Amino acid sequence: MNKEIERIRALSDAFGPSGFEDEVADLVEKNLNDLYETHRDHMCNVTIDAKREDGKPVIMLDAHMDEVGAIVQAVKPNGTMHFLPIGGWQKTSFPSSSFILKDRNGGKHQAVVAVKPPHFVAAKEKDAMPEVSDMVLDCGTCSKEETEGLGISIATPACPDVSCRYDEEREVFYGKAFDCRIGVAAEIETMRRLYHADLPSVVTASFSTQEEVGERGVLANVNRLRPDVVICFEGCPADDTFSPDHMIQAAMHKGPMLRHMDVSMITNPRFQRFALDIAEKYNIPVQESVRAGGGTNGAIINSHYGIPSIIIGIPVRYIHSSNCWTALDDYENAVRLACAIAEELTNDVLDTL
Numbered sequence: 198m199n200k201e202i203e204r205i206r207a208l209s210d211a212f213g214p215s216g217f218e219d220e221v222a223d224l225v226e227k228n229l230n231d232l233y234e235t236h237r238d239h240m241c242n243v244t245i246d247a248k249r250e251d252g253k254p255v256i257m258l259d260a261h262m263d264e265v266g267a268i269v270q271a272v273k274p275n276g277t278m279h280f281l282p283i284g285g286w287q288k289t290s291f292p293s294s295s296f297i298l299k300d301r302n303g304g305k306h307q308a309v310v311a312v313k314p315p316h317f318v319a320a321k322e323k324d325a326m327p328e329v330s331d332m333v334l335d336c337g338t339c340s341k342e343e344t345e346g347l348g349i350s351i352a353t354p355a356c357p358d359v360s361c362r363y364d365e366e367r368e369v370f371y372g373k374a375f376d377c378r379i380g381v382a383a384e385i386e387t388m389r390r391l392y393h394a395d396l397p398s399v400v401t402a403s404f405s406t407q408e409e410v411g412e413r414g415v416l417a418n419v420n421r422l423r424p425d426v427v428i429c430f431e432g433c434p435a436d437d438t439f440s441p442d443h444m445i446q447a448a449m450h451k452g453p454m455l456r457h458m459d460v461s462m463i464t465n466p467r468f469q470r471f472a473l474d475i476a477e478k479y480n481i482p483v484q485e486s487v488r489a490g491g492g493t494n495g496a497i498i499n500s501h502y503g504i505p506s507i508i509i510g511i512p513v514r515y516i517h518s519s520n521c522w523t524a525l526d527d528y529e530n531a532v533r534l535a536c537a538i539a540e541e542l543t544n545d546v547l548d549t550l
Contacts, residue, residue: 202363204228205382205528209361209372212299214266214283215410217354221262221381225404228385232392233402236421242414244421245388245402254547255399256539257424258387259415259494260380260431261408264373265517266356267296269334272345276338277311280355281329284409288329290518295358298336300348307358308336357519368525369449375513375523377408380430383511383528387535394536397543405494412497419498425547426468426505428535429495432523433486433510447512449524452482453531454510459488461496465505467550472507472538479537481530486510505550509534 204224213221218241225243226235233245243262249255265284272278282291291310298306311334312327334355338344361372370379381404388402401422406414419427433456437448447454455472457464476483495506509531514522 201382201386202525204385205370205379206361206363206372208378208382209370209374211374211378212297212305212356213262213264213374214268214354214356215263215407216283217266217299218262218406221378222404225262225381225385229388232389238417240414240417241406242418243404244418246422247399247401250399252544253397253399254425254542254544255401255423256542257401257403257419257422257427258384258535259403259405259418259427259429260384261377261405261415261494262381263406263409264356264376264378265409266354267334268355269298269349269351269353272341272350273333274341276340276344277333277335278344278349279330280332280334283354285517287517289326291329291332292327294519296334296355297358298334298349298353298355300353301350302348304348306336306347306349308334308355311335359519370523370525372521373519375511375521376432376516377430379432379511379513379523379528383430383509383531383535386532390532390536391539394540396539397541398539400539408494412492412494415494415497416501419502419504424504426542426550427495427498427507428538429493429498429506429508430531430535431493431508431510432513432516433508434491434516435512435514437512438514446484446486447510448484449512449514449522450526451484451512453527453534454484454486454508454512456486456488456491456508456510459491459493459496461492462499464495464507465499465550468505468507471546471550472534475537475541476534479533481534481537483530483534
């Protein structure tokens, strides 16, 4: 388990906003190349194919490697930078947040998201929330030339500057990018546990890019792996700190969440029922949800290819921000559930989906 904890921490810390997932892909390969042959494409997607066996259904596991971040839009004469969000941020999460900029040579530079200090704010502005266009990234330089001398310019990517920590007593992680690095960790561990298993199915793996900007990378992976069904691991938004009790559907320490519906997809009810029955059979705690928002790789697989897809979501508090919490037991139960599904999904089951 110590190796799994360190793997989760390393994945959380890795630099990987959408379109710039190289560090995460390196970690995926490092953690699987001792068992599997991996393939990386030009988008930085990582896949593991498997030998096809007659009569066995093909399961594709998926987790997206990217995180929400930012990108430099322009460098101002004073050295600060206009930026655009990458992925779905709440603008309230930006002010005073620390970010890491990755320059063209791979070097990393600390920056802060700056807004006008209260001393210079007019009375009519004091209660107004600044727009992202009013904010800048400041890496401590005093001119455009100094900033660009660091290798920072238009299109330089950035991600939150947060180091993952693990609380051994409470078995919880604090860090960034658990959407979906906790899912990436769960997929890696699932693939490792299934390596020697005698399965009625063939299990392949997709570690996809650019989910936060439109579920782009996973399409290439589906084309490459041609699965019959898909299990998408996700870091899903926990709602246990702000929802009334009767509406809590993704609480920490209550097990992974199986999502019936969100704004982008109605989950195949037969595959969903099969997964819920497997959880009950193996005494794996799970939660169920019906969401008015959200969206996952499962939706685009379902709508573009008609492939039954389910979401195994690991609850993450304060998702799409720099500061998140997630629990080790929810991660472990997500792995257990995925392994159990792979052990039970026969060709006969596939015919019923």
